[in-house]
Amino acid sequence: MARLDREPVATGPLITGIAAGGRFRINDTVFPGALLLTPEDAQPWDAPALDALTPDDVALVTDIARAPEFLLLGTGATLRRPPRAFVAALEARSIGVEAMDSRAAARVWSVLRGEGRWIAAALIAAGE
Template sequence: MQIDRASGSGPAITGFSPNGYKVEAGTFRGVYRALTITPDSVEEWDAPAFDALSPESLADLLAGDPRPEFLLLGTGATMRRPAPAFVRALEARGIGVEAMDSRAAARAWAVLRGEGRWVVGALYPL
């Protein structure tokens, strides 16, 4: 699927398929099977099993300055709820968690960046 590029700065997820996410913007070009994304960067992500997801598995992503408003968590092909302990740990840091299937998360990234929101994303493969 192709996604229209939003007006926000930084890397844009411009498409996705079972093979990965297509990312474009300036020097950010590539296809990533699973990824973490911020307004300033995109990285291939060696995603843990969903049930093993912890704040430590996203430590670099969550340590940014400024602190993200929330984590946009793409849970794969279907919507899954992260463990309550994971959500509580992030909320204790002042970071909300928005979980949705990864297709919806890729589309939401474009909308949120178009609004200039300072969010980060971690998207599991489809």
């Protein structure tokens, strides 16, 4: 009988859960609030108010050697639209922006990284 082994998942940070207050768990570490992710790293993020978001606020994850396909933007407990100027500035650099509530964004991050996609994420705590 042939074995059906699961293909290995991509390396780097994977969201393994959402803790109390909508905080994100990466492996055994719970981040205290907002989070920035690249395929190689996870960092706490001092997120601005969504309507004040600028490309400089996410430069840590978009200005990396290999530019991400797009930025997955988790907007907190509900879907909110980011400023048009923010989206336009990233799109001008060929980085798309996909906004969704942060719980959905956490699930999408894990699925897409499991597929080996080269993306970045900026996630506001899911309880906010």
